[in-house]
Amino acid sequence: MSSPFAAGMAFKKALFERTKQLMADGADTKDVMVCPGAPGTFQPDEIIAVTRMEAQFDFATMGTNRSREVTLSVDVVFSCLFAGDDTLELSAQERAFDLLDRLEASVRLDDTTLGGVVRHCFLASVQTDGQTPEEYQQAGRGVDVTATFTARHRIRR
Numbered sequence: 001m002s003s004p005f006a007a008g009m010a011f012k013k014a015l016f017e018r019t020k021q022l023m024a025d026g027a028d029t030k031d032v033m034v035c036p037g038a039p040g041t042f043q044p045d046e047i048i049a050v051t052r053m054e055a056q057f058d059f060a061t062m063g064t065n066r067s068r069e070v071t072l073s074v075d076v077v078f079s080c081l082f083a084g085d086d087t088l089e090l091s092a093q094e095r096a097f098d099l100l101d102r103l104e105a106s107v108r109l110d111d112t113t114l115g116g117v118v119r120h121c122f123l124a125s126v127q128t129d130g131q132t133p134e135e136y137q138q139a140g141r142g143v144d145v146t147a148t149f150t151a152r153h154r155i156r157r
Contacts, residue, residue, distance in 0.1 A: 007118075007153045008055045011072045012036070014114035015107075015121070015149055016050040019076065022106050023048065023099075032099065045142075047079045048099060057155075068155045072118065073148050076103065081142030088141040089132060096145040100126065107149065118151035 013036070020034040032046040033039055039047050052075040057068050078096040082088040104123045112120045128145040136142040 003155075005055070007070060007155060008053050008072050010117045011114065011121070011151050011153070012050060012053045012074050014117040015074050015076065018106060018111075018114060019048055019050060019103055022102060026102070029099065029102070045081045045083075046095070046099070047077075048103075049077045049079070051075045051077055070153050070155055072151045072153060073124065074151075076100075076147045076149060078145040078147065079142065081136055081140055083140040086141060089143075092132070092141050093128070093130065093143045093145075096128075096143050100145055100147050104147070114151070118153045121149055121151035124148045124150035 016034065016036045023029040023032040023034050029046075031044065032048060033042070033044045034048045034050070036050050038051075039049060052073075054073045056071045056073075058071070078099050080092045080096040080099070082092045082095075107114070107121055107123070112122065114121055125148045126145060127148075128143060130143070132141045133144065
C-alpha cells in the first residue's frame with residue numbers, strides 16, 4: 001500500500017470483511033448485523049459496527065523513498081440487546097464479549113496480517129460502561145463494548 005490513507009481504509013475494510021465472514025459462518029451468529037459504520041434505521045438485537053479509524057505516523061528508514069511506519073487503530077463496537085428486565089443484564093454483556101472473543105481469536109490465531117493488508121494486527125484495548133445505556137432500557141437490557149484493534153504497516157511511497 002503506497003498511501004497512508006489507503007492503508008488505513010484497507011485495514012478497516014479487511015477487519016470489517018473478517019468480522020462479516022466470521023459471523024456469517026457461525027450457526028448462532030449468522031443473524032448478527034455487521035456494518036462498516038452506523039447501522040442505519042434497521043436495528044437488530046445484535047450489531048457489530050466497525051467504526052473509527054486512526055493513523056499515527058513515525059519515521060521508518062532514512063532512504064530515498066522516505067518510508068514511514070504507521071500505526072493504525074480501528075474501533076469495533078459490539079452491541080447486544082436482550083428483551084426483558086434487569087435479570088438479562090449479565091447475559092447481554094456475556095454475549096457481547098463472546099462475539100468479541102471470536103473475532104479476537106480469529107485475528108490473533110488465524111491471520112494477524114488480515115490477508116497481507118498489514119504487518120500484524122492485535123486487540124489493543126476494550127472499553128464498556130458495563131451497564132445498559134438509558135436509551136436501551138425500554139426495549140430490554142443491553143451493552144455496548146468497544147474493542148480497539150491496532151495494526152502496524154510500512155508506507156513506502
